[in-house]
Amino acid sequence: MSNVIVSFRAYLDCHLMVTNPLDYVEPLGKAGASGFTFHVEVSRDNWGELVQRIKSKGMRPGVSLKPGTPIEEVYPLVEGENPVEMVLVMTVEPGFGGQKFMPETMDKVRALRKKYPSLDIEVDGGLGPSTIDMAASAGANCIVAGSSVFGAPDSAQVISLLRKSVEEVQKNN
Incomplete structure (x- = not known):
């Protein structure tokens, strides 16, 4: 009898809505997080x-904004x-x-896609079979579905349907 060891590398995307995200960079890096997304609303003083700290720990930095935050607030972080x-555009x-998807947030996704054609744009909140086409068509290429x-x-x-929708839009653009 032989032992077979199977290993794979999953992408662990950590989205934190905390008041001091700097406190979590070290522990999440040690835990093996792949991505570290913080909220623009709480991090203005130390972006x-x-x-830099996120990148130094081998993680991919991302920034999130709530539905009421103007999209222009993330531009300095993308262009810096x-x-x-x-x-990450929060759609709730x-x-x-379990909240309802807010279609008006797709204006932010469209603005980001137009300004930054190669940027990864993630959407989170209320995503499912009835809303995925709207998000993908607006330019989202990363989906969070709970x-x-x-x-x-x-x-x-459901995962297959969501993936197929995003891949179809990307293929046709």
Whole structure:
């Protein structure tokens, strides 16, 4: 009898809505996080240091913004000397799952895609079979889905549908 060891590398995307994200860079880096996304609303005083520390721990920096935050607030982080590599547009108010998707947030996704054609743009909140096409068509290429996947009778089917929608839009653009 032989032992077979199977290994794989999953991308662990950590999105933190905390008042001092600098406190979490070291522990998440040690834990093996792949990406570290912080909120633009709480990090204005130390963006540069935060992005540098995230990168120094081998993680990919991202910045998130809530539905009411103007999109222009993330531009300095995307265009800076040491830029973030992803912008996460919250499509619900952060804090709890199961909220309804806010279609008006797609204007932010469209503005980001137009201004930064190669930027990774992630959307989070209310994403599922009925909203994925809207998000993908607006320019989102990274999707966070919670309730629509974990509450589905067939999670794999929902994941496949979400992935297919994003891939179709990317293929046609």
